[in-house]
Every structure is written in C-alpha cells, then in structure tokens.
Amino acid sequence: MAAALAQAAADPNLGRLGGRVTDALTGQELWRQLDDMPLIPASTNKVLTATAALLTLDRQARVSTRVVAGTRDSLGPVVLVGAGDPTLSAAPPGVDTWYRGAARISDLVEQIRRSGMTPTAVQVDISAFTGPTMAPGWDPADVDNGDIAPIEAAMIDAGRIQPTTVNSRRSRTPALDAGRELAEALGLDPAAVTIASAPAGARQLAVVQSAPLIQRLSQMMNASDNVMAECIAREVAAAINRPQSFTGAVDAVITRLNSAHIDTTGAALADSSGLSVNDRLTARTLDGAMQAAAGPDQPALRPLLDLLPIAGGSGTLGERFLDRATNLGPAGWLRAKTGSLTAINSLVGVLTDSSGRVLTFAFLSNDAGPNGRNAMDALATKLWFCGCTT
Structure with missing residues (x-):
C-alpha cells in the first residue's frame, strides 16, 4: 500500500498531508503519514459530532x-x-x-x-x-x-x-x-x-x-450543515450535564469519544462543525472514529456509515469521483465526509477496494495548492484501486 499511494501522497497540491488507512474489520493500521500531526480538519470535524451523538442520544430523539x-x-x-x-x-x-x-x-x-x-x-x-x-x-x-x-x-x-x-x-x-x-x-x-x-x-x-435525530444527522452530514452540527453537539452536552455552549459541546464530544476508546490525542476544538480555523484534529482520531463505526466493537456507531455521502451519488460527494469516460473508480464504493476551507481539504470515510476489502481512511491536507481537492480525490482513488493486502 505504501508503494501504491506514494506518488499520489507526494503531490505538492496536498501541502501538509496527514493520513491513515485501516482495515475496517481488524483495526490493523495499513498506511500512515503524519497521522499524529494536529491539522485543521474543516467539516470532517462533523464525523466526531455525529459519533458522539450516536453514542449518547436515542436515534429517535426530538427537540x-x-x-x-x-x-x-x-x-x-x-x-x-x-x-x-x-x-x-x-x-x-x-x-x-x-x-x-x-x-x-x-x-x-x-x-x-x-x-x-x-x-x-x-x-x-x-x-x-x-x-x-x-x-x-x-x-x-x-x-x-x-x-x-x-x-x-x-x-x-x-x-x-x-x-x-x-x-x-x-x-x-x-x-x-x-x-x-x-x-x-x-x-x-x-x-x-x-x-x-x-x-x-x-x-x-x-x-x-x-x-428524529437520525434524520437530522443525515441532513447534517450530507449537506455539511454547520448550524445543525452545533445544535446537535449541544444536545450531547445537555445529555451528559455539560453547558450548552461551544466549550461545553466540545468537551462533551471529546468525553464521549474517549469513553468509546477513540484516541483523541492532539484534539483542540473551538466548535463542533469544523468551520473554525482554530480547530485541530489528527488523522488518527478521525480514522479511529470511522474504524469504530465499521468494526465489530461499537455497534451503536454502525449508522454513521449510512450517514456519509456516497461518491458520485449523494451529498457533498454527489459530483466527485465520477469518471464518465471509463466508468471506473470508487464512485458508489466510497462513502466519506468532506471538508473544505481556504487551502484546506479533508476526506474521512470508508470504502470497499477493488479486491473487496473494507478500509477506513482519513486524509487531512493543510496549505493545499490550487488543485488540492483533485489531488485528494486522486489519493482516495489510488486507495480504491490498490487492492493491497498490506
């Protein structure tokens, strides 16, 4: 896998890249690059908000x-x-x-x-x-x-x-x-x-x-709805007796992730939507949340996978990963939360690669070049084509 991803990961348009790939079922780390470096996550921060909500609240909860x-x-x-x-x-x-x-x-x-x-x-x-x-x-x-x-x-x-x-x-x-x-x-x-x-x-x-909560989470993740994310994080805060504020919501989200044994080392968040340029997360934390959802140990998180936009099919990925010339690639096989701010691109999700193996991944790119999003998609596409066993 390291050889297969090397060229795409070295694209200068990715700027500073933190990344991690994991076998979804076993939790085995298959690839990493600066996966413990805190970077601005943009809207992939919403993965953590959704994770905390699923761990804390009833899926049918209403406000x-x-x-x-x-x-x-x-x-x-x-x-x-x-x-x-x-x-x-x-x-x-x-x-x-x-x-x-x-x-x-x-x-x-x-x-x-x-x-x-x-x-x-x-x-x-x-x-x-x-x-x-x-x-x-x-x-x-x-x-x-x-x-x-x-x-x-x-x-x-x-x-x-x-x-x-x-x-x-x-x-x-x-x-x-x-x-x-x-x-x-x-x-x-x-x-x-x-x-x-x-x-x-x-x-x-x-x-x-x-x-119901599960419907609101779907809207939050597919449309990358910042207001919805901030309000749902406050629901989590209220449920565990934290103030319904920015700091209370962040504290509640991190507390719930820690309780699920998701490594939050390096996390420093100012909000729960990812809009803040002050937010910092590692690829390890984001991939850890995704692997927890895809693996066998946290069944309460399984709905997180269904909340993710589908490559070439829905939400913020509806127009991405489409290769109309060959009809090949990860469209339909990759689901991920996107993130985008000025010179920042991120992608966190799950895919079934060309060999049928289910992988989770987190890619965070800061100081990205003008073609940063395309470079990010190229990296994820290489991962899909890889079919690597190691």
Missing part, C-alpha cells in the same frame, strides 16, 4: 420548541422557549422547507389559539444555550456567505433569509426572527418582540418537535 404563557392571566405576553431546534420554519403548511420534517410556526399558532390565551406580545427565551453565539475562528463574513448563523436556542430555518436555499445569506438575529415570525402569525407587532426568560412553572400553550 421540542414550546410556547408558554408569560402571565397567569388569559390576556398577556407569550414566550417562545427555544431548546435548540434550528429547523423550526415559518413556511405555511404544505410548503417545503430546506429541512425534511421540520416543525412549523403555524402549528404553534393553531395550538395557542385553542389554548384560551389571548396573546398581546411575543417574547423569546434563549436561555437553554449559554456563552458566545459565534465561535473563535469563525469569519463573520460567513454569515453573509450562508455558511453559519449565530447559534441561538431558537432559530428559523437555521437563520436562512431564503428558507429553501442551501447557501442563503443568514440572519444575525435568528432568535428575534423566530419571535417575529410567531408574532406576525398571531397578528401582533413583530417589532415589539423581545428576549426574555419564561416565568418559572409557566403554563404550556403549544409545543412542536423536530425531526
């Missing part, structure tokens, strides 16, 4: 968004209580949103009207999440570019200005937007919406739920 009375009277303010579901949508019934199975503001309104409460104003409780709303190492321009929104416990369409457009510009006030959408639907003044904590023991007027 509830509630509306409670802000007073004991039947006339007064109502409070939208966010718990970290960014997929809540203001789209009318029957109209598609970006997220399948998303909860709707219209459902909340219908329940409020049946509750006997007459709302006079809308407040938004975002106290479930703590700390900053933007992580260290995020570029504020990424909000306008559609990559991220401030992470708040209540959001509408993950902060998208255009709800069904994947790269829509994001809002800088997602929680207030959620409250304003509710206010408008109730016939109230959206400009009067404020942030406030719900009264203790407040009467519940309405509740809606997100899609």
Whole structure:
C-alpha cells in the first residue's frame, strides 16, 4: 500500500498531508503519514459530532420548541422557549422547507389559539444555550456567505433569509426572527418582540418537535450543515450535564469519544462543525472514529456509515469521483465526509477496494495548492484501486 499511494501522497497540491488507512474489520493500521500531526480538519470535524451523538442520544430523539404563557392571566405576553431546534420554519403548511420534517410556526399558532390565551406580545427565551453565539475562528463574513448563523436556542430555518436555499445569506438575529415570525402569525407587532426568560412553572400553550435525530444527522452530514452540527453537539452536552455552549459541546464530544476508546490525542476544538480555523484534529482520531463505526466493537456507531455521502451519488460527494469516460473508480464504493476551507481539504470515510476489502481512511491536507481537492480525490482513488493486502 505504501508503494501504491506514494506518488499520489507526494503531490505538492496536498501541502501538509496527514493520513491513515485501516482495515475496517481488524483495526490493523495499513498506511500512515503524519497521522499524529494536529491539522485543521474543516467539516470532517462533523464525523466526531455525529459519533458522539450516536453514542449518547436515542436515534429517535426530538427537540421540542414550546410556547408558554408569560402571565397567569388569559390576556398577556407569550414566550417562545427555544431548546435548540434550528429547523423550526415559518413556511405555511404544505410548503417545503430546506429541512425534511421540520416543525412549523403555524402549528404553534393553531395550538395557542385553542389554548384560551389571548396573546398581546411575543417574547423569546434563549436561555437553554449559554456563552458566545459565534465561535473563535469563525469569519463573520460567513454569515453573509450562508455558511453559519449565530447559534441561538431558537432559530428559523437555521437563520436562512431564503428558507429553501442551501447557501442563503443568514440572519444575525435568528432568535428575534423566530419571535417575529410567531408574532406576525398571531397578528401582533413583530417589532415589539423581545428576549426574555419564561416565568418559572409557566403554563404550556403549544409545543412542536423536530425531526428524529437520525434524520437530522443525515441532513447534517450530507449537506455539511454547520448550524445543525452545533445544535446537535449541544444536545450531547445537555445529555451528559455539560453547558450548552461551544466549550461545553466540545468537551462533551471529546468525553464521549474517549469513553468509546477513540484516541483523541492532539484534539483542540473551538466548535463542533469544523468551520473554525482554530480547530485541530489528527488523522488518527478521525480514522479511529470511522474504524469504530465499521468494526465489530461499537455497534451503536454502525449508522454513521449510512450517514456519509456516497461518491458520485449523494451529498457533498454527489459530483466527485465520477469518471464518465471509463466508468471506473470508487464512485458508489466510497462513502466519506468532506471538508473544505481556504487551502484546506479533508476526506474521512470508508470504502470497499477493488479486491473487496473494507478500509477506513482519513486524509487531512493543510496549505493545499490550487488543485488540492483533485489531488485528494486522486489519493482516495489510488486507495480504491490498490487492492493491497498490506
């Protein structure tokens, strides 16, 4: 294998390359190059978030968004209580949103009207999440570019200005937007919406739920959804009594990986999505998570393999690894999470090579050249063709 990968791994477009390949069933390391060097992982960080979620949460877990009375009277303010579901949508019934199975503001309104409460104003409780709303190492321009929104416990369409457009510009006030959408639907003044904590023991007027965790993880991995990743990591944090913040979520993810005996040496993370340029992970850690999912010892992680985009078939790999001239190569045989930032490319996944052997791999490229992504794909393609026994 070392001989088969040598030329592709030496491509200068890969810059600094950390990599590791493992036999999925036995866990035997077959190839490595600087696999213990911490590098910026970009969105392959989401592999760890998904791993921690599968280890911690029920696959059918849902996040509830509630509306409670802000007073004991039947006339007064109502409070939208966010718990970290960014997929809540203001789209009318029957109209598609970006997220399948998303909860709707219209459902909340219908329940409020049946509750006997007459709302006079809308407040938004975002106290479930703590700390900053933007992580260290995020570029504020990424909000306008559609990559991220401030992470708040209540959001509408993950902060998208255009709800069904994947790269829509994001809002800088997602929680207030959620409250304003509710206010408008109730016939109230959206400009009067404020942030406030719900009264203790407040009467519940309405509740809606997100899609199940496994569906949200699929959306996170296939679309490389940064907002979804940050919110799911906070679910993990809450489940093991960590703060629902950037630091609490990172601590929770690393704690759960360690409990599954996945080597996290060298991990230093500022977020759970991989958008931060401050993140550092090793190929050993990422391949370790993938091998745990593919091997026999962690059956709870097996769904991770199904969450990965398919080469030439789905998600962020839908247009990659396609050789239309020969119809040869790893398309359909390779599944992986992609990562991409400026001069950074990464690929972490599993493949069945040309001999039928199942391999896991992690490739991290920093300081990449202009053809870095193509060089990364060429390396993975060489691995597929190898059919090597060692």
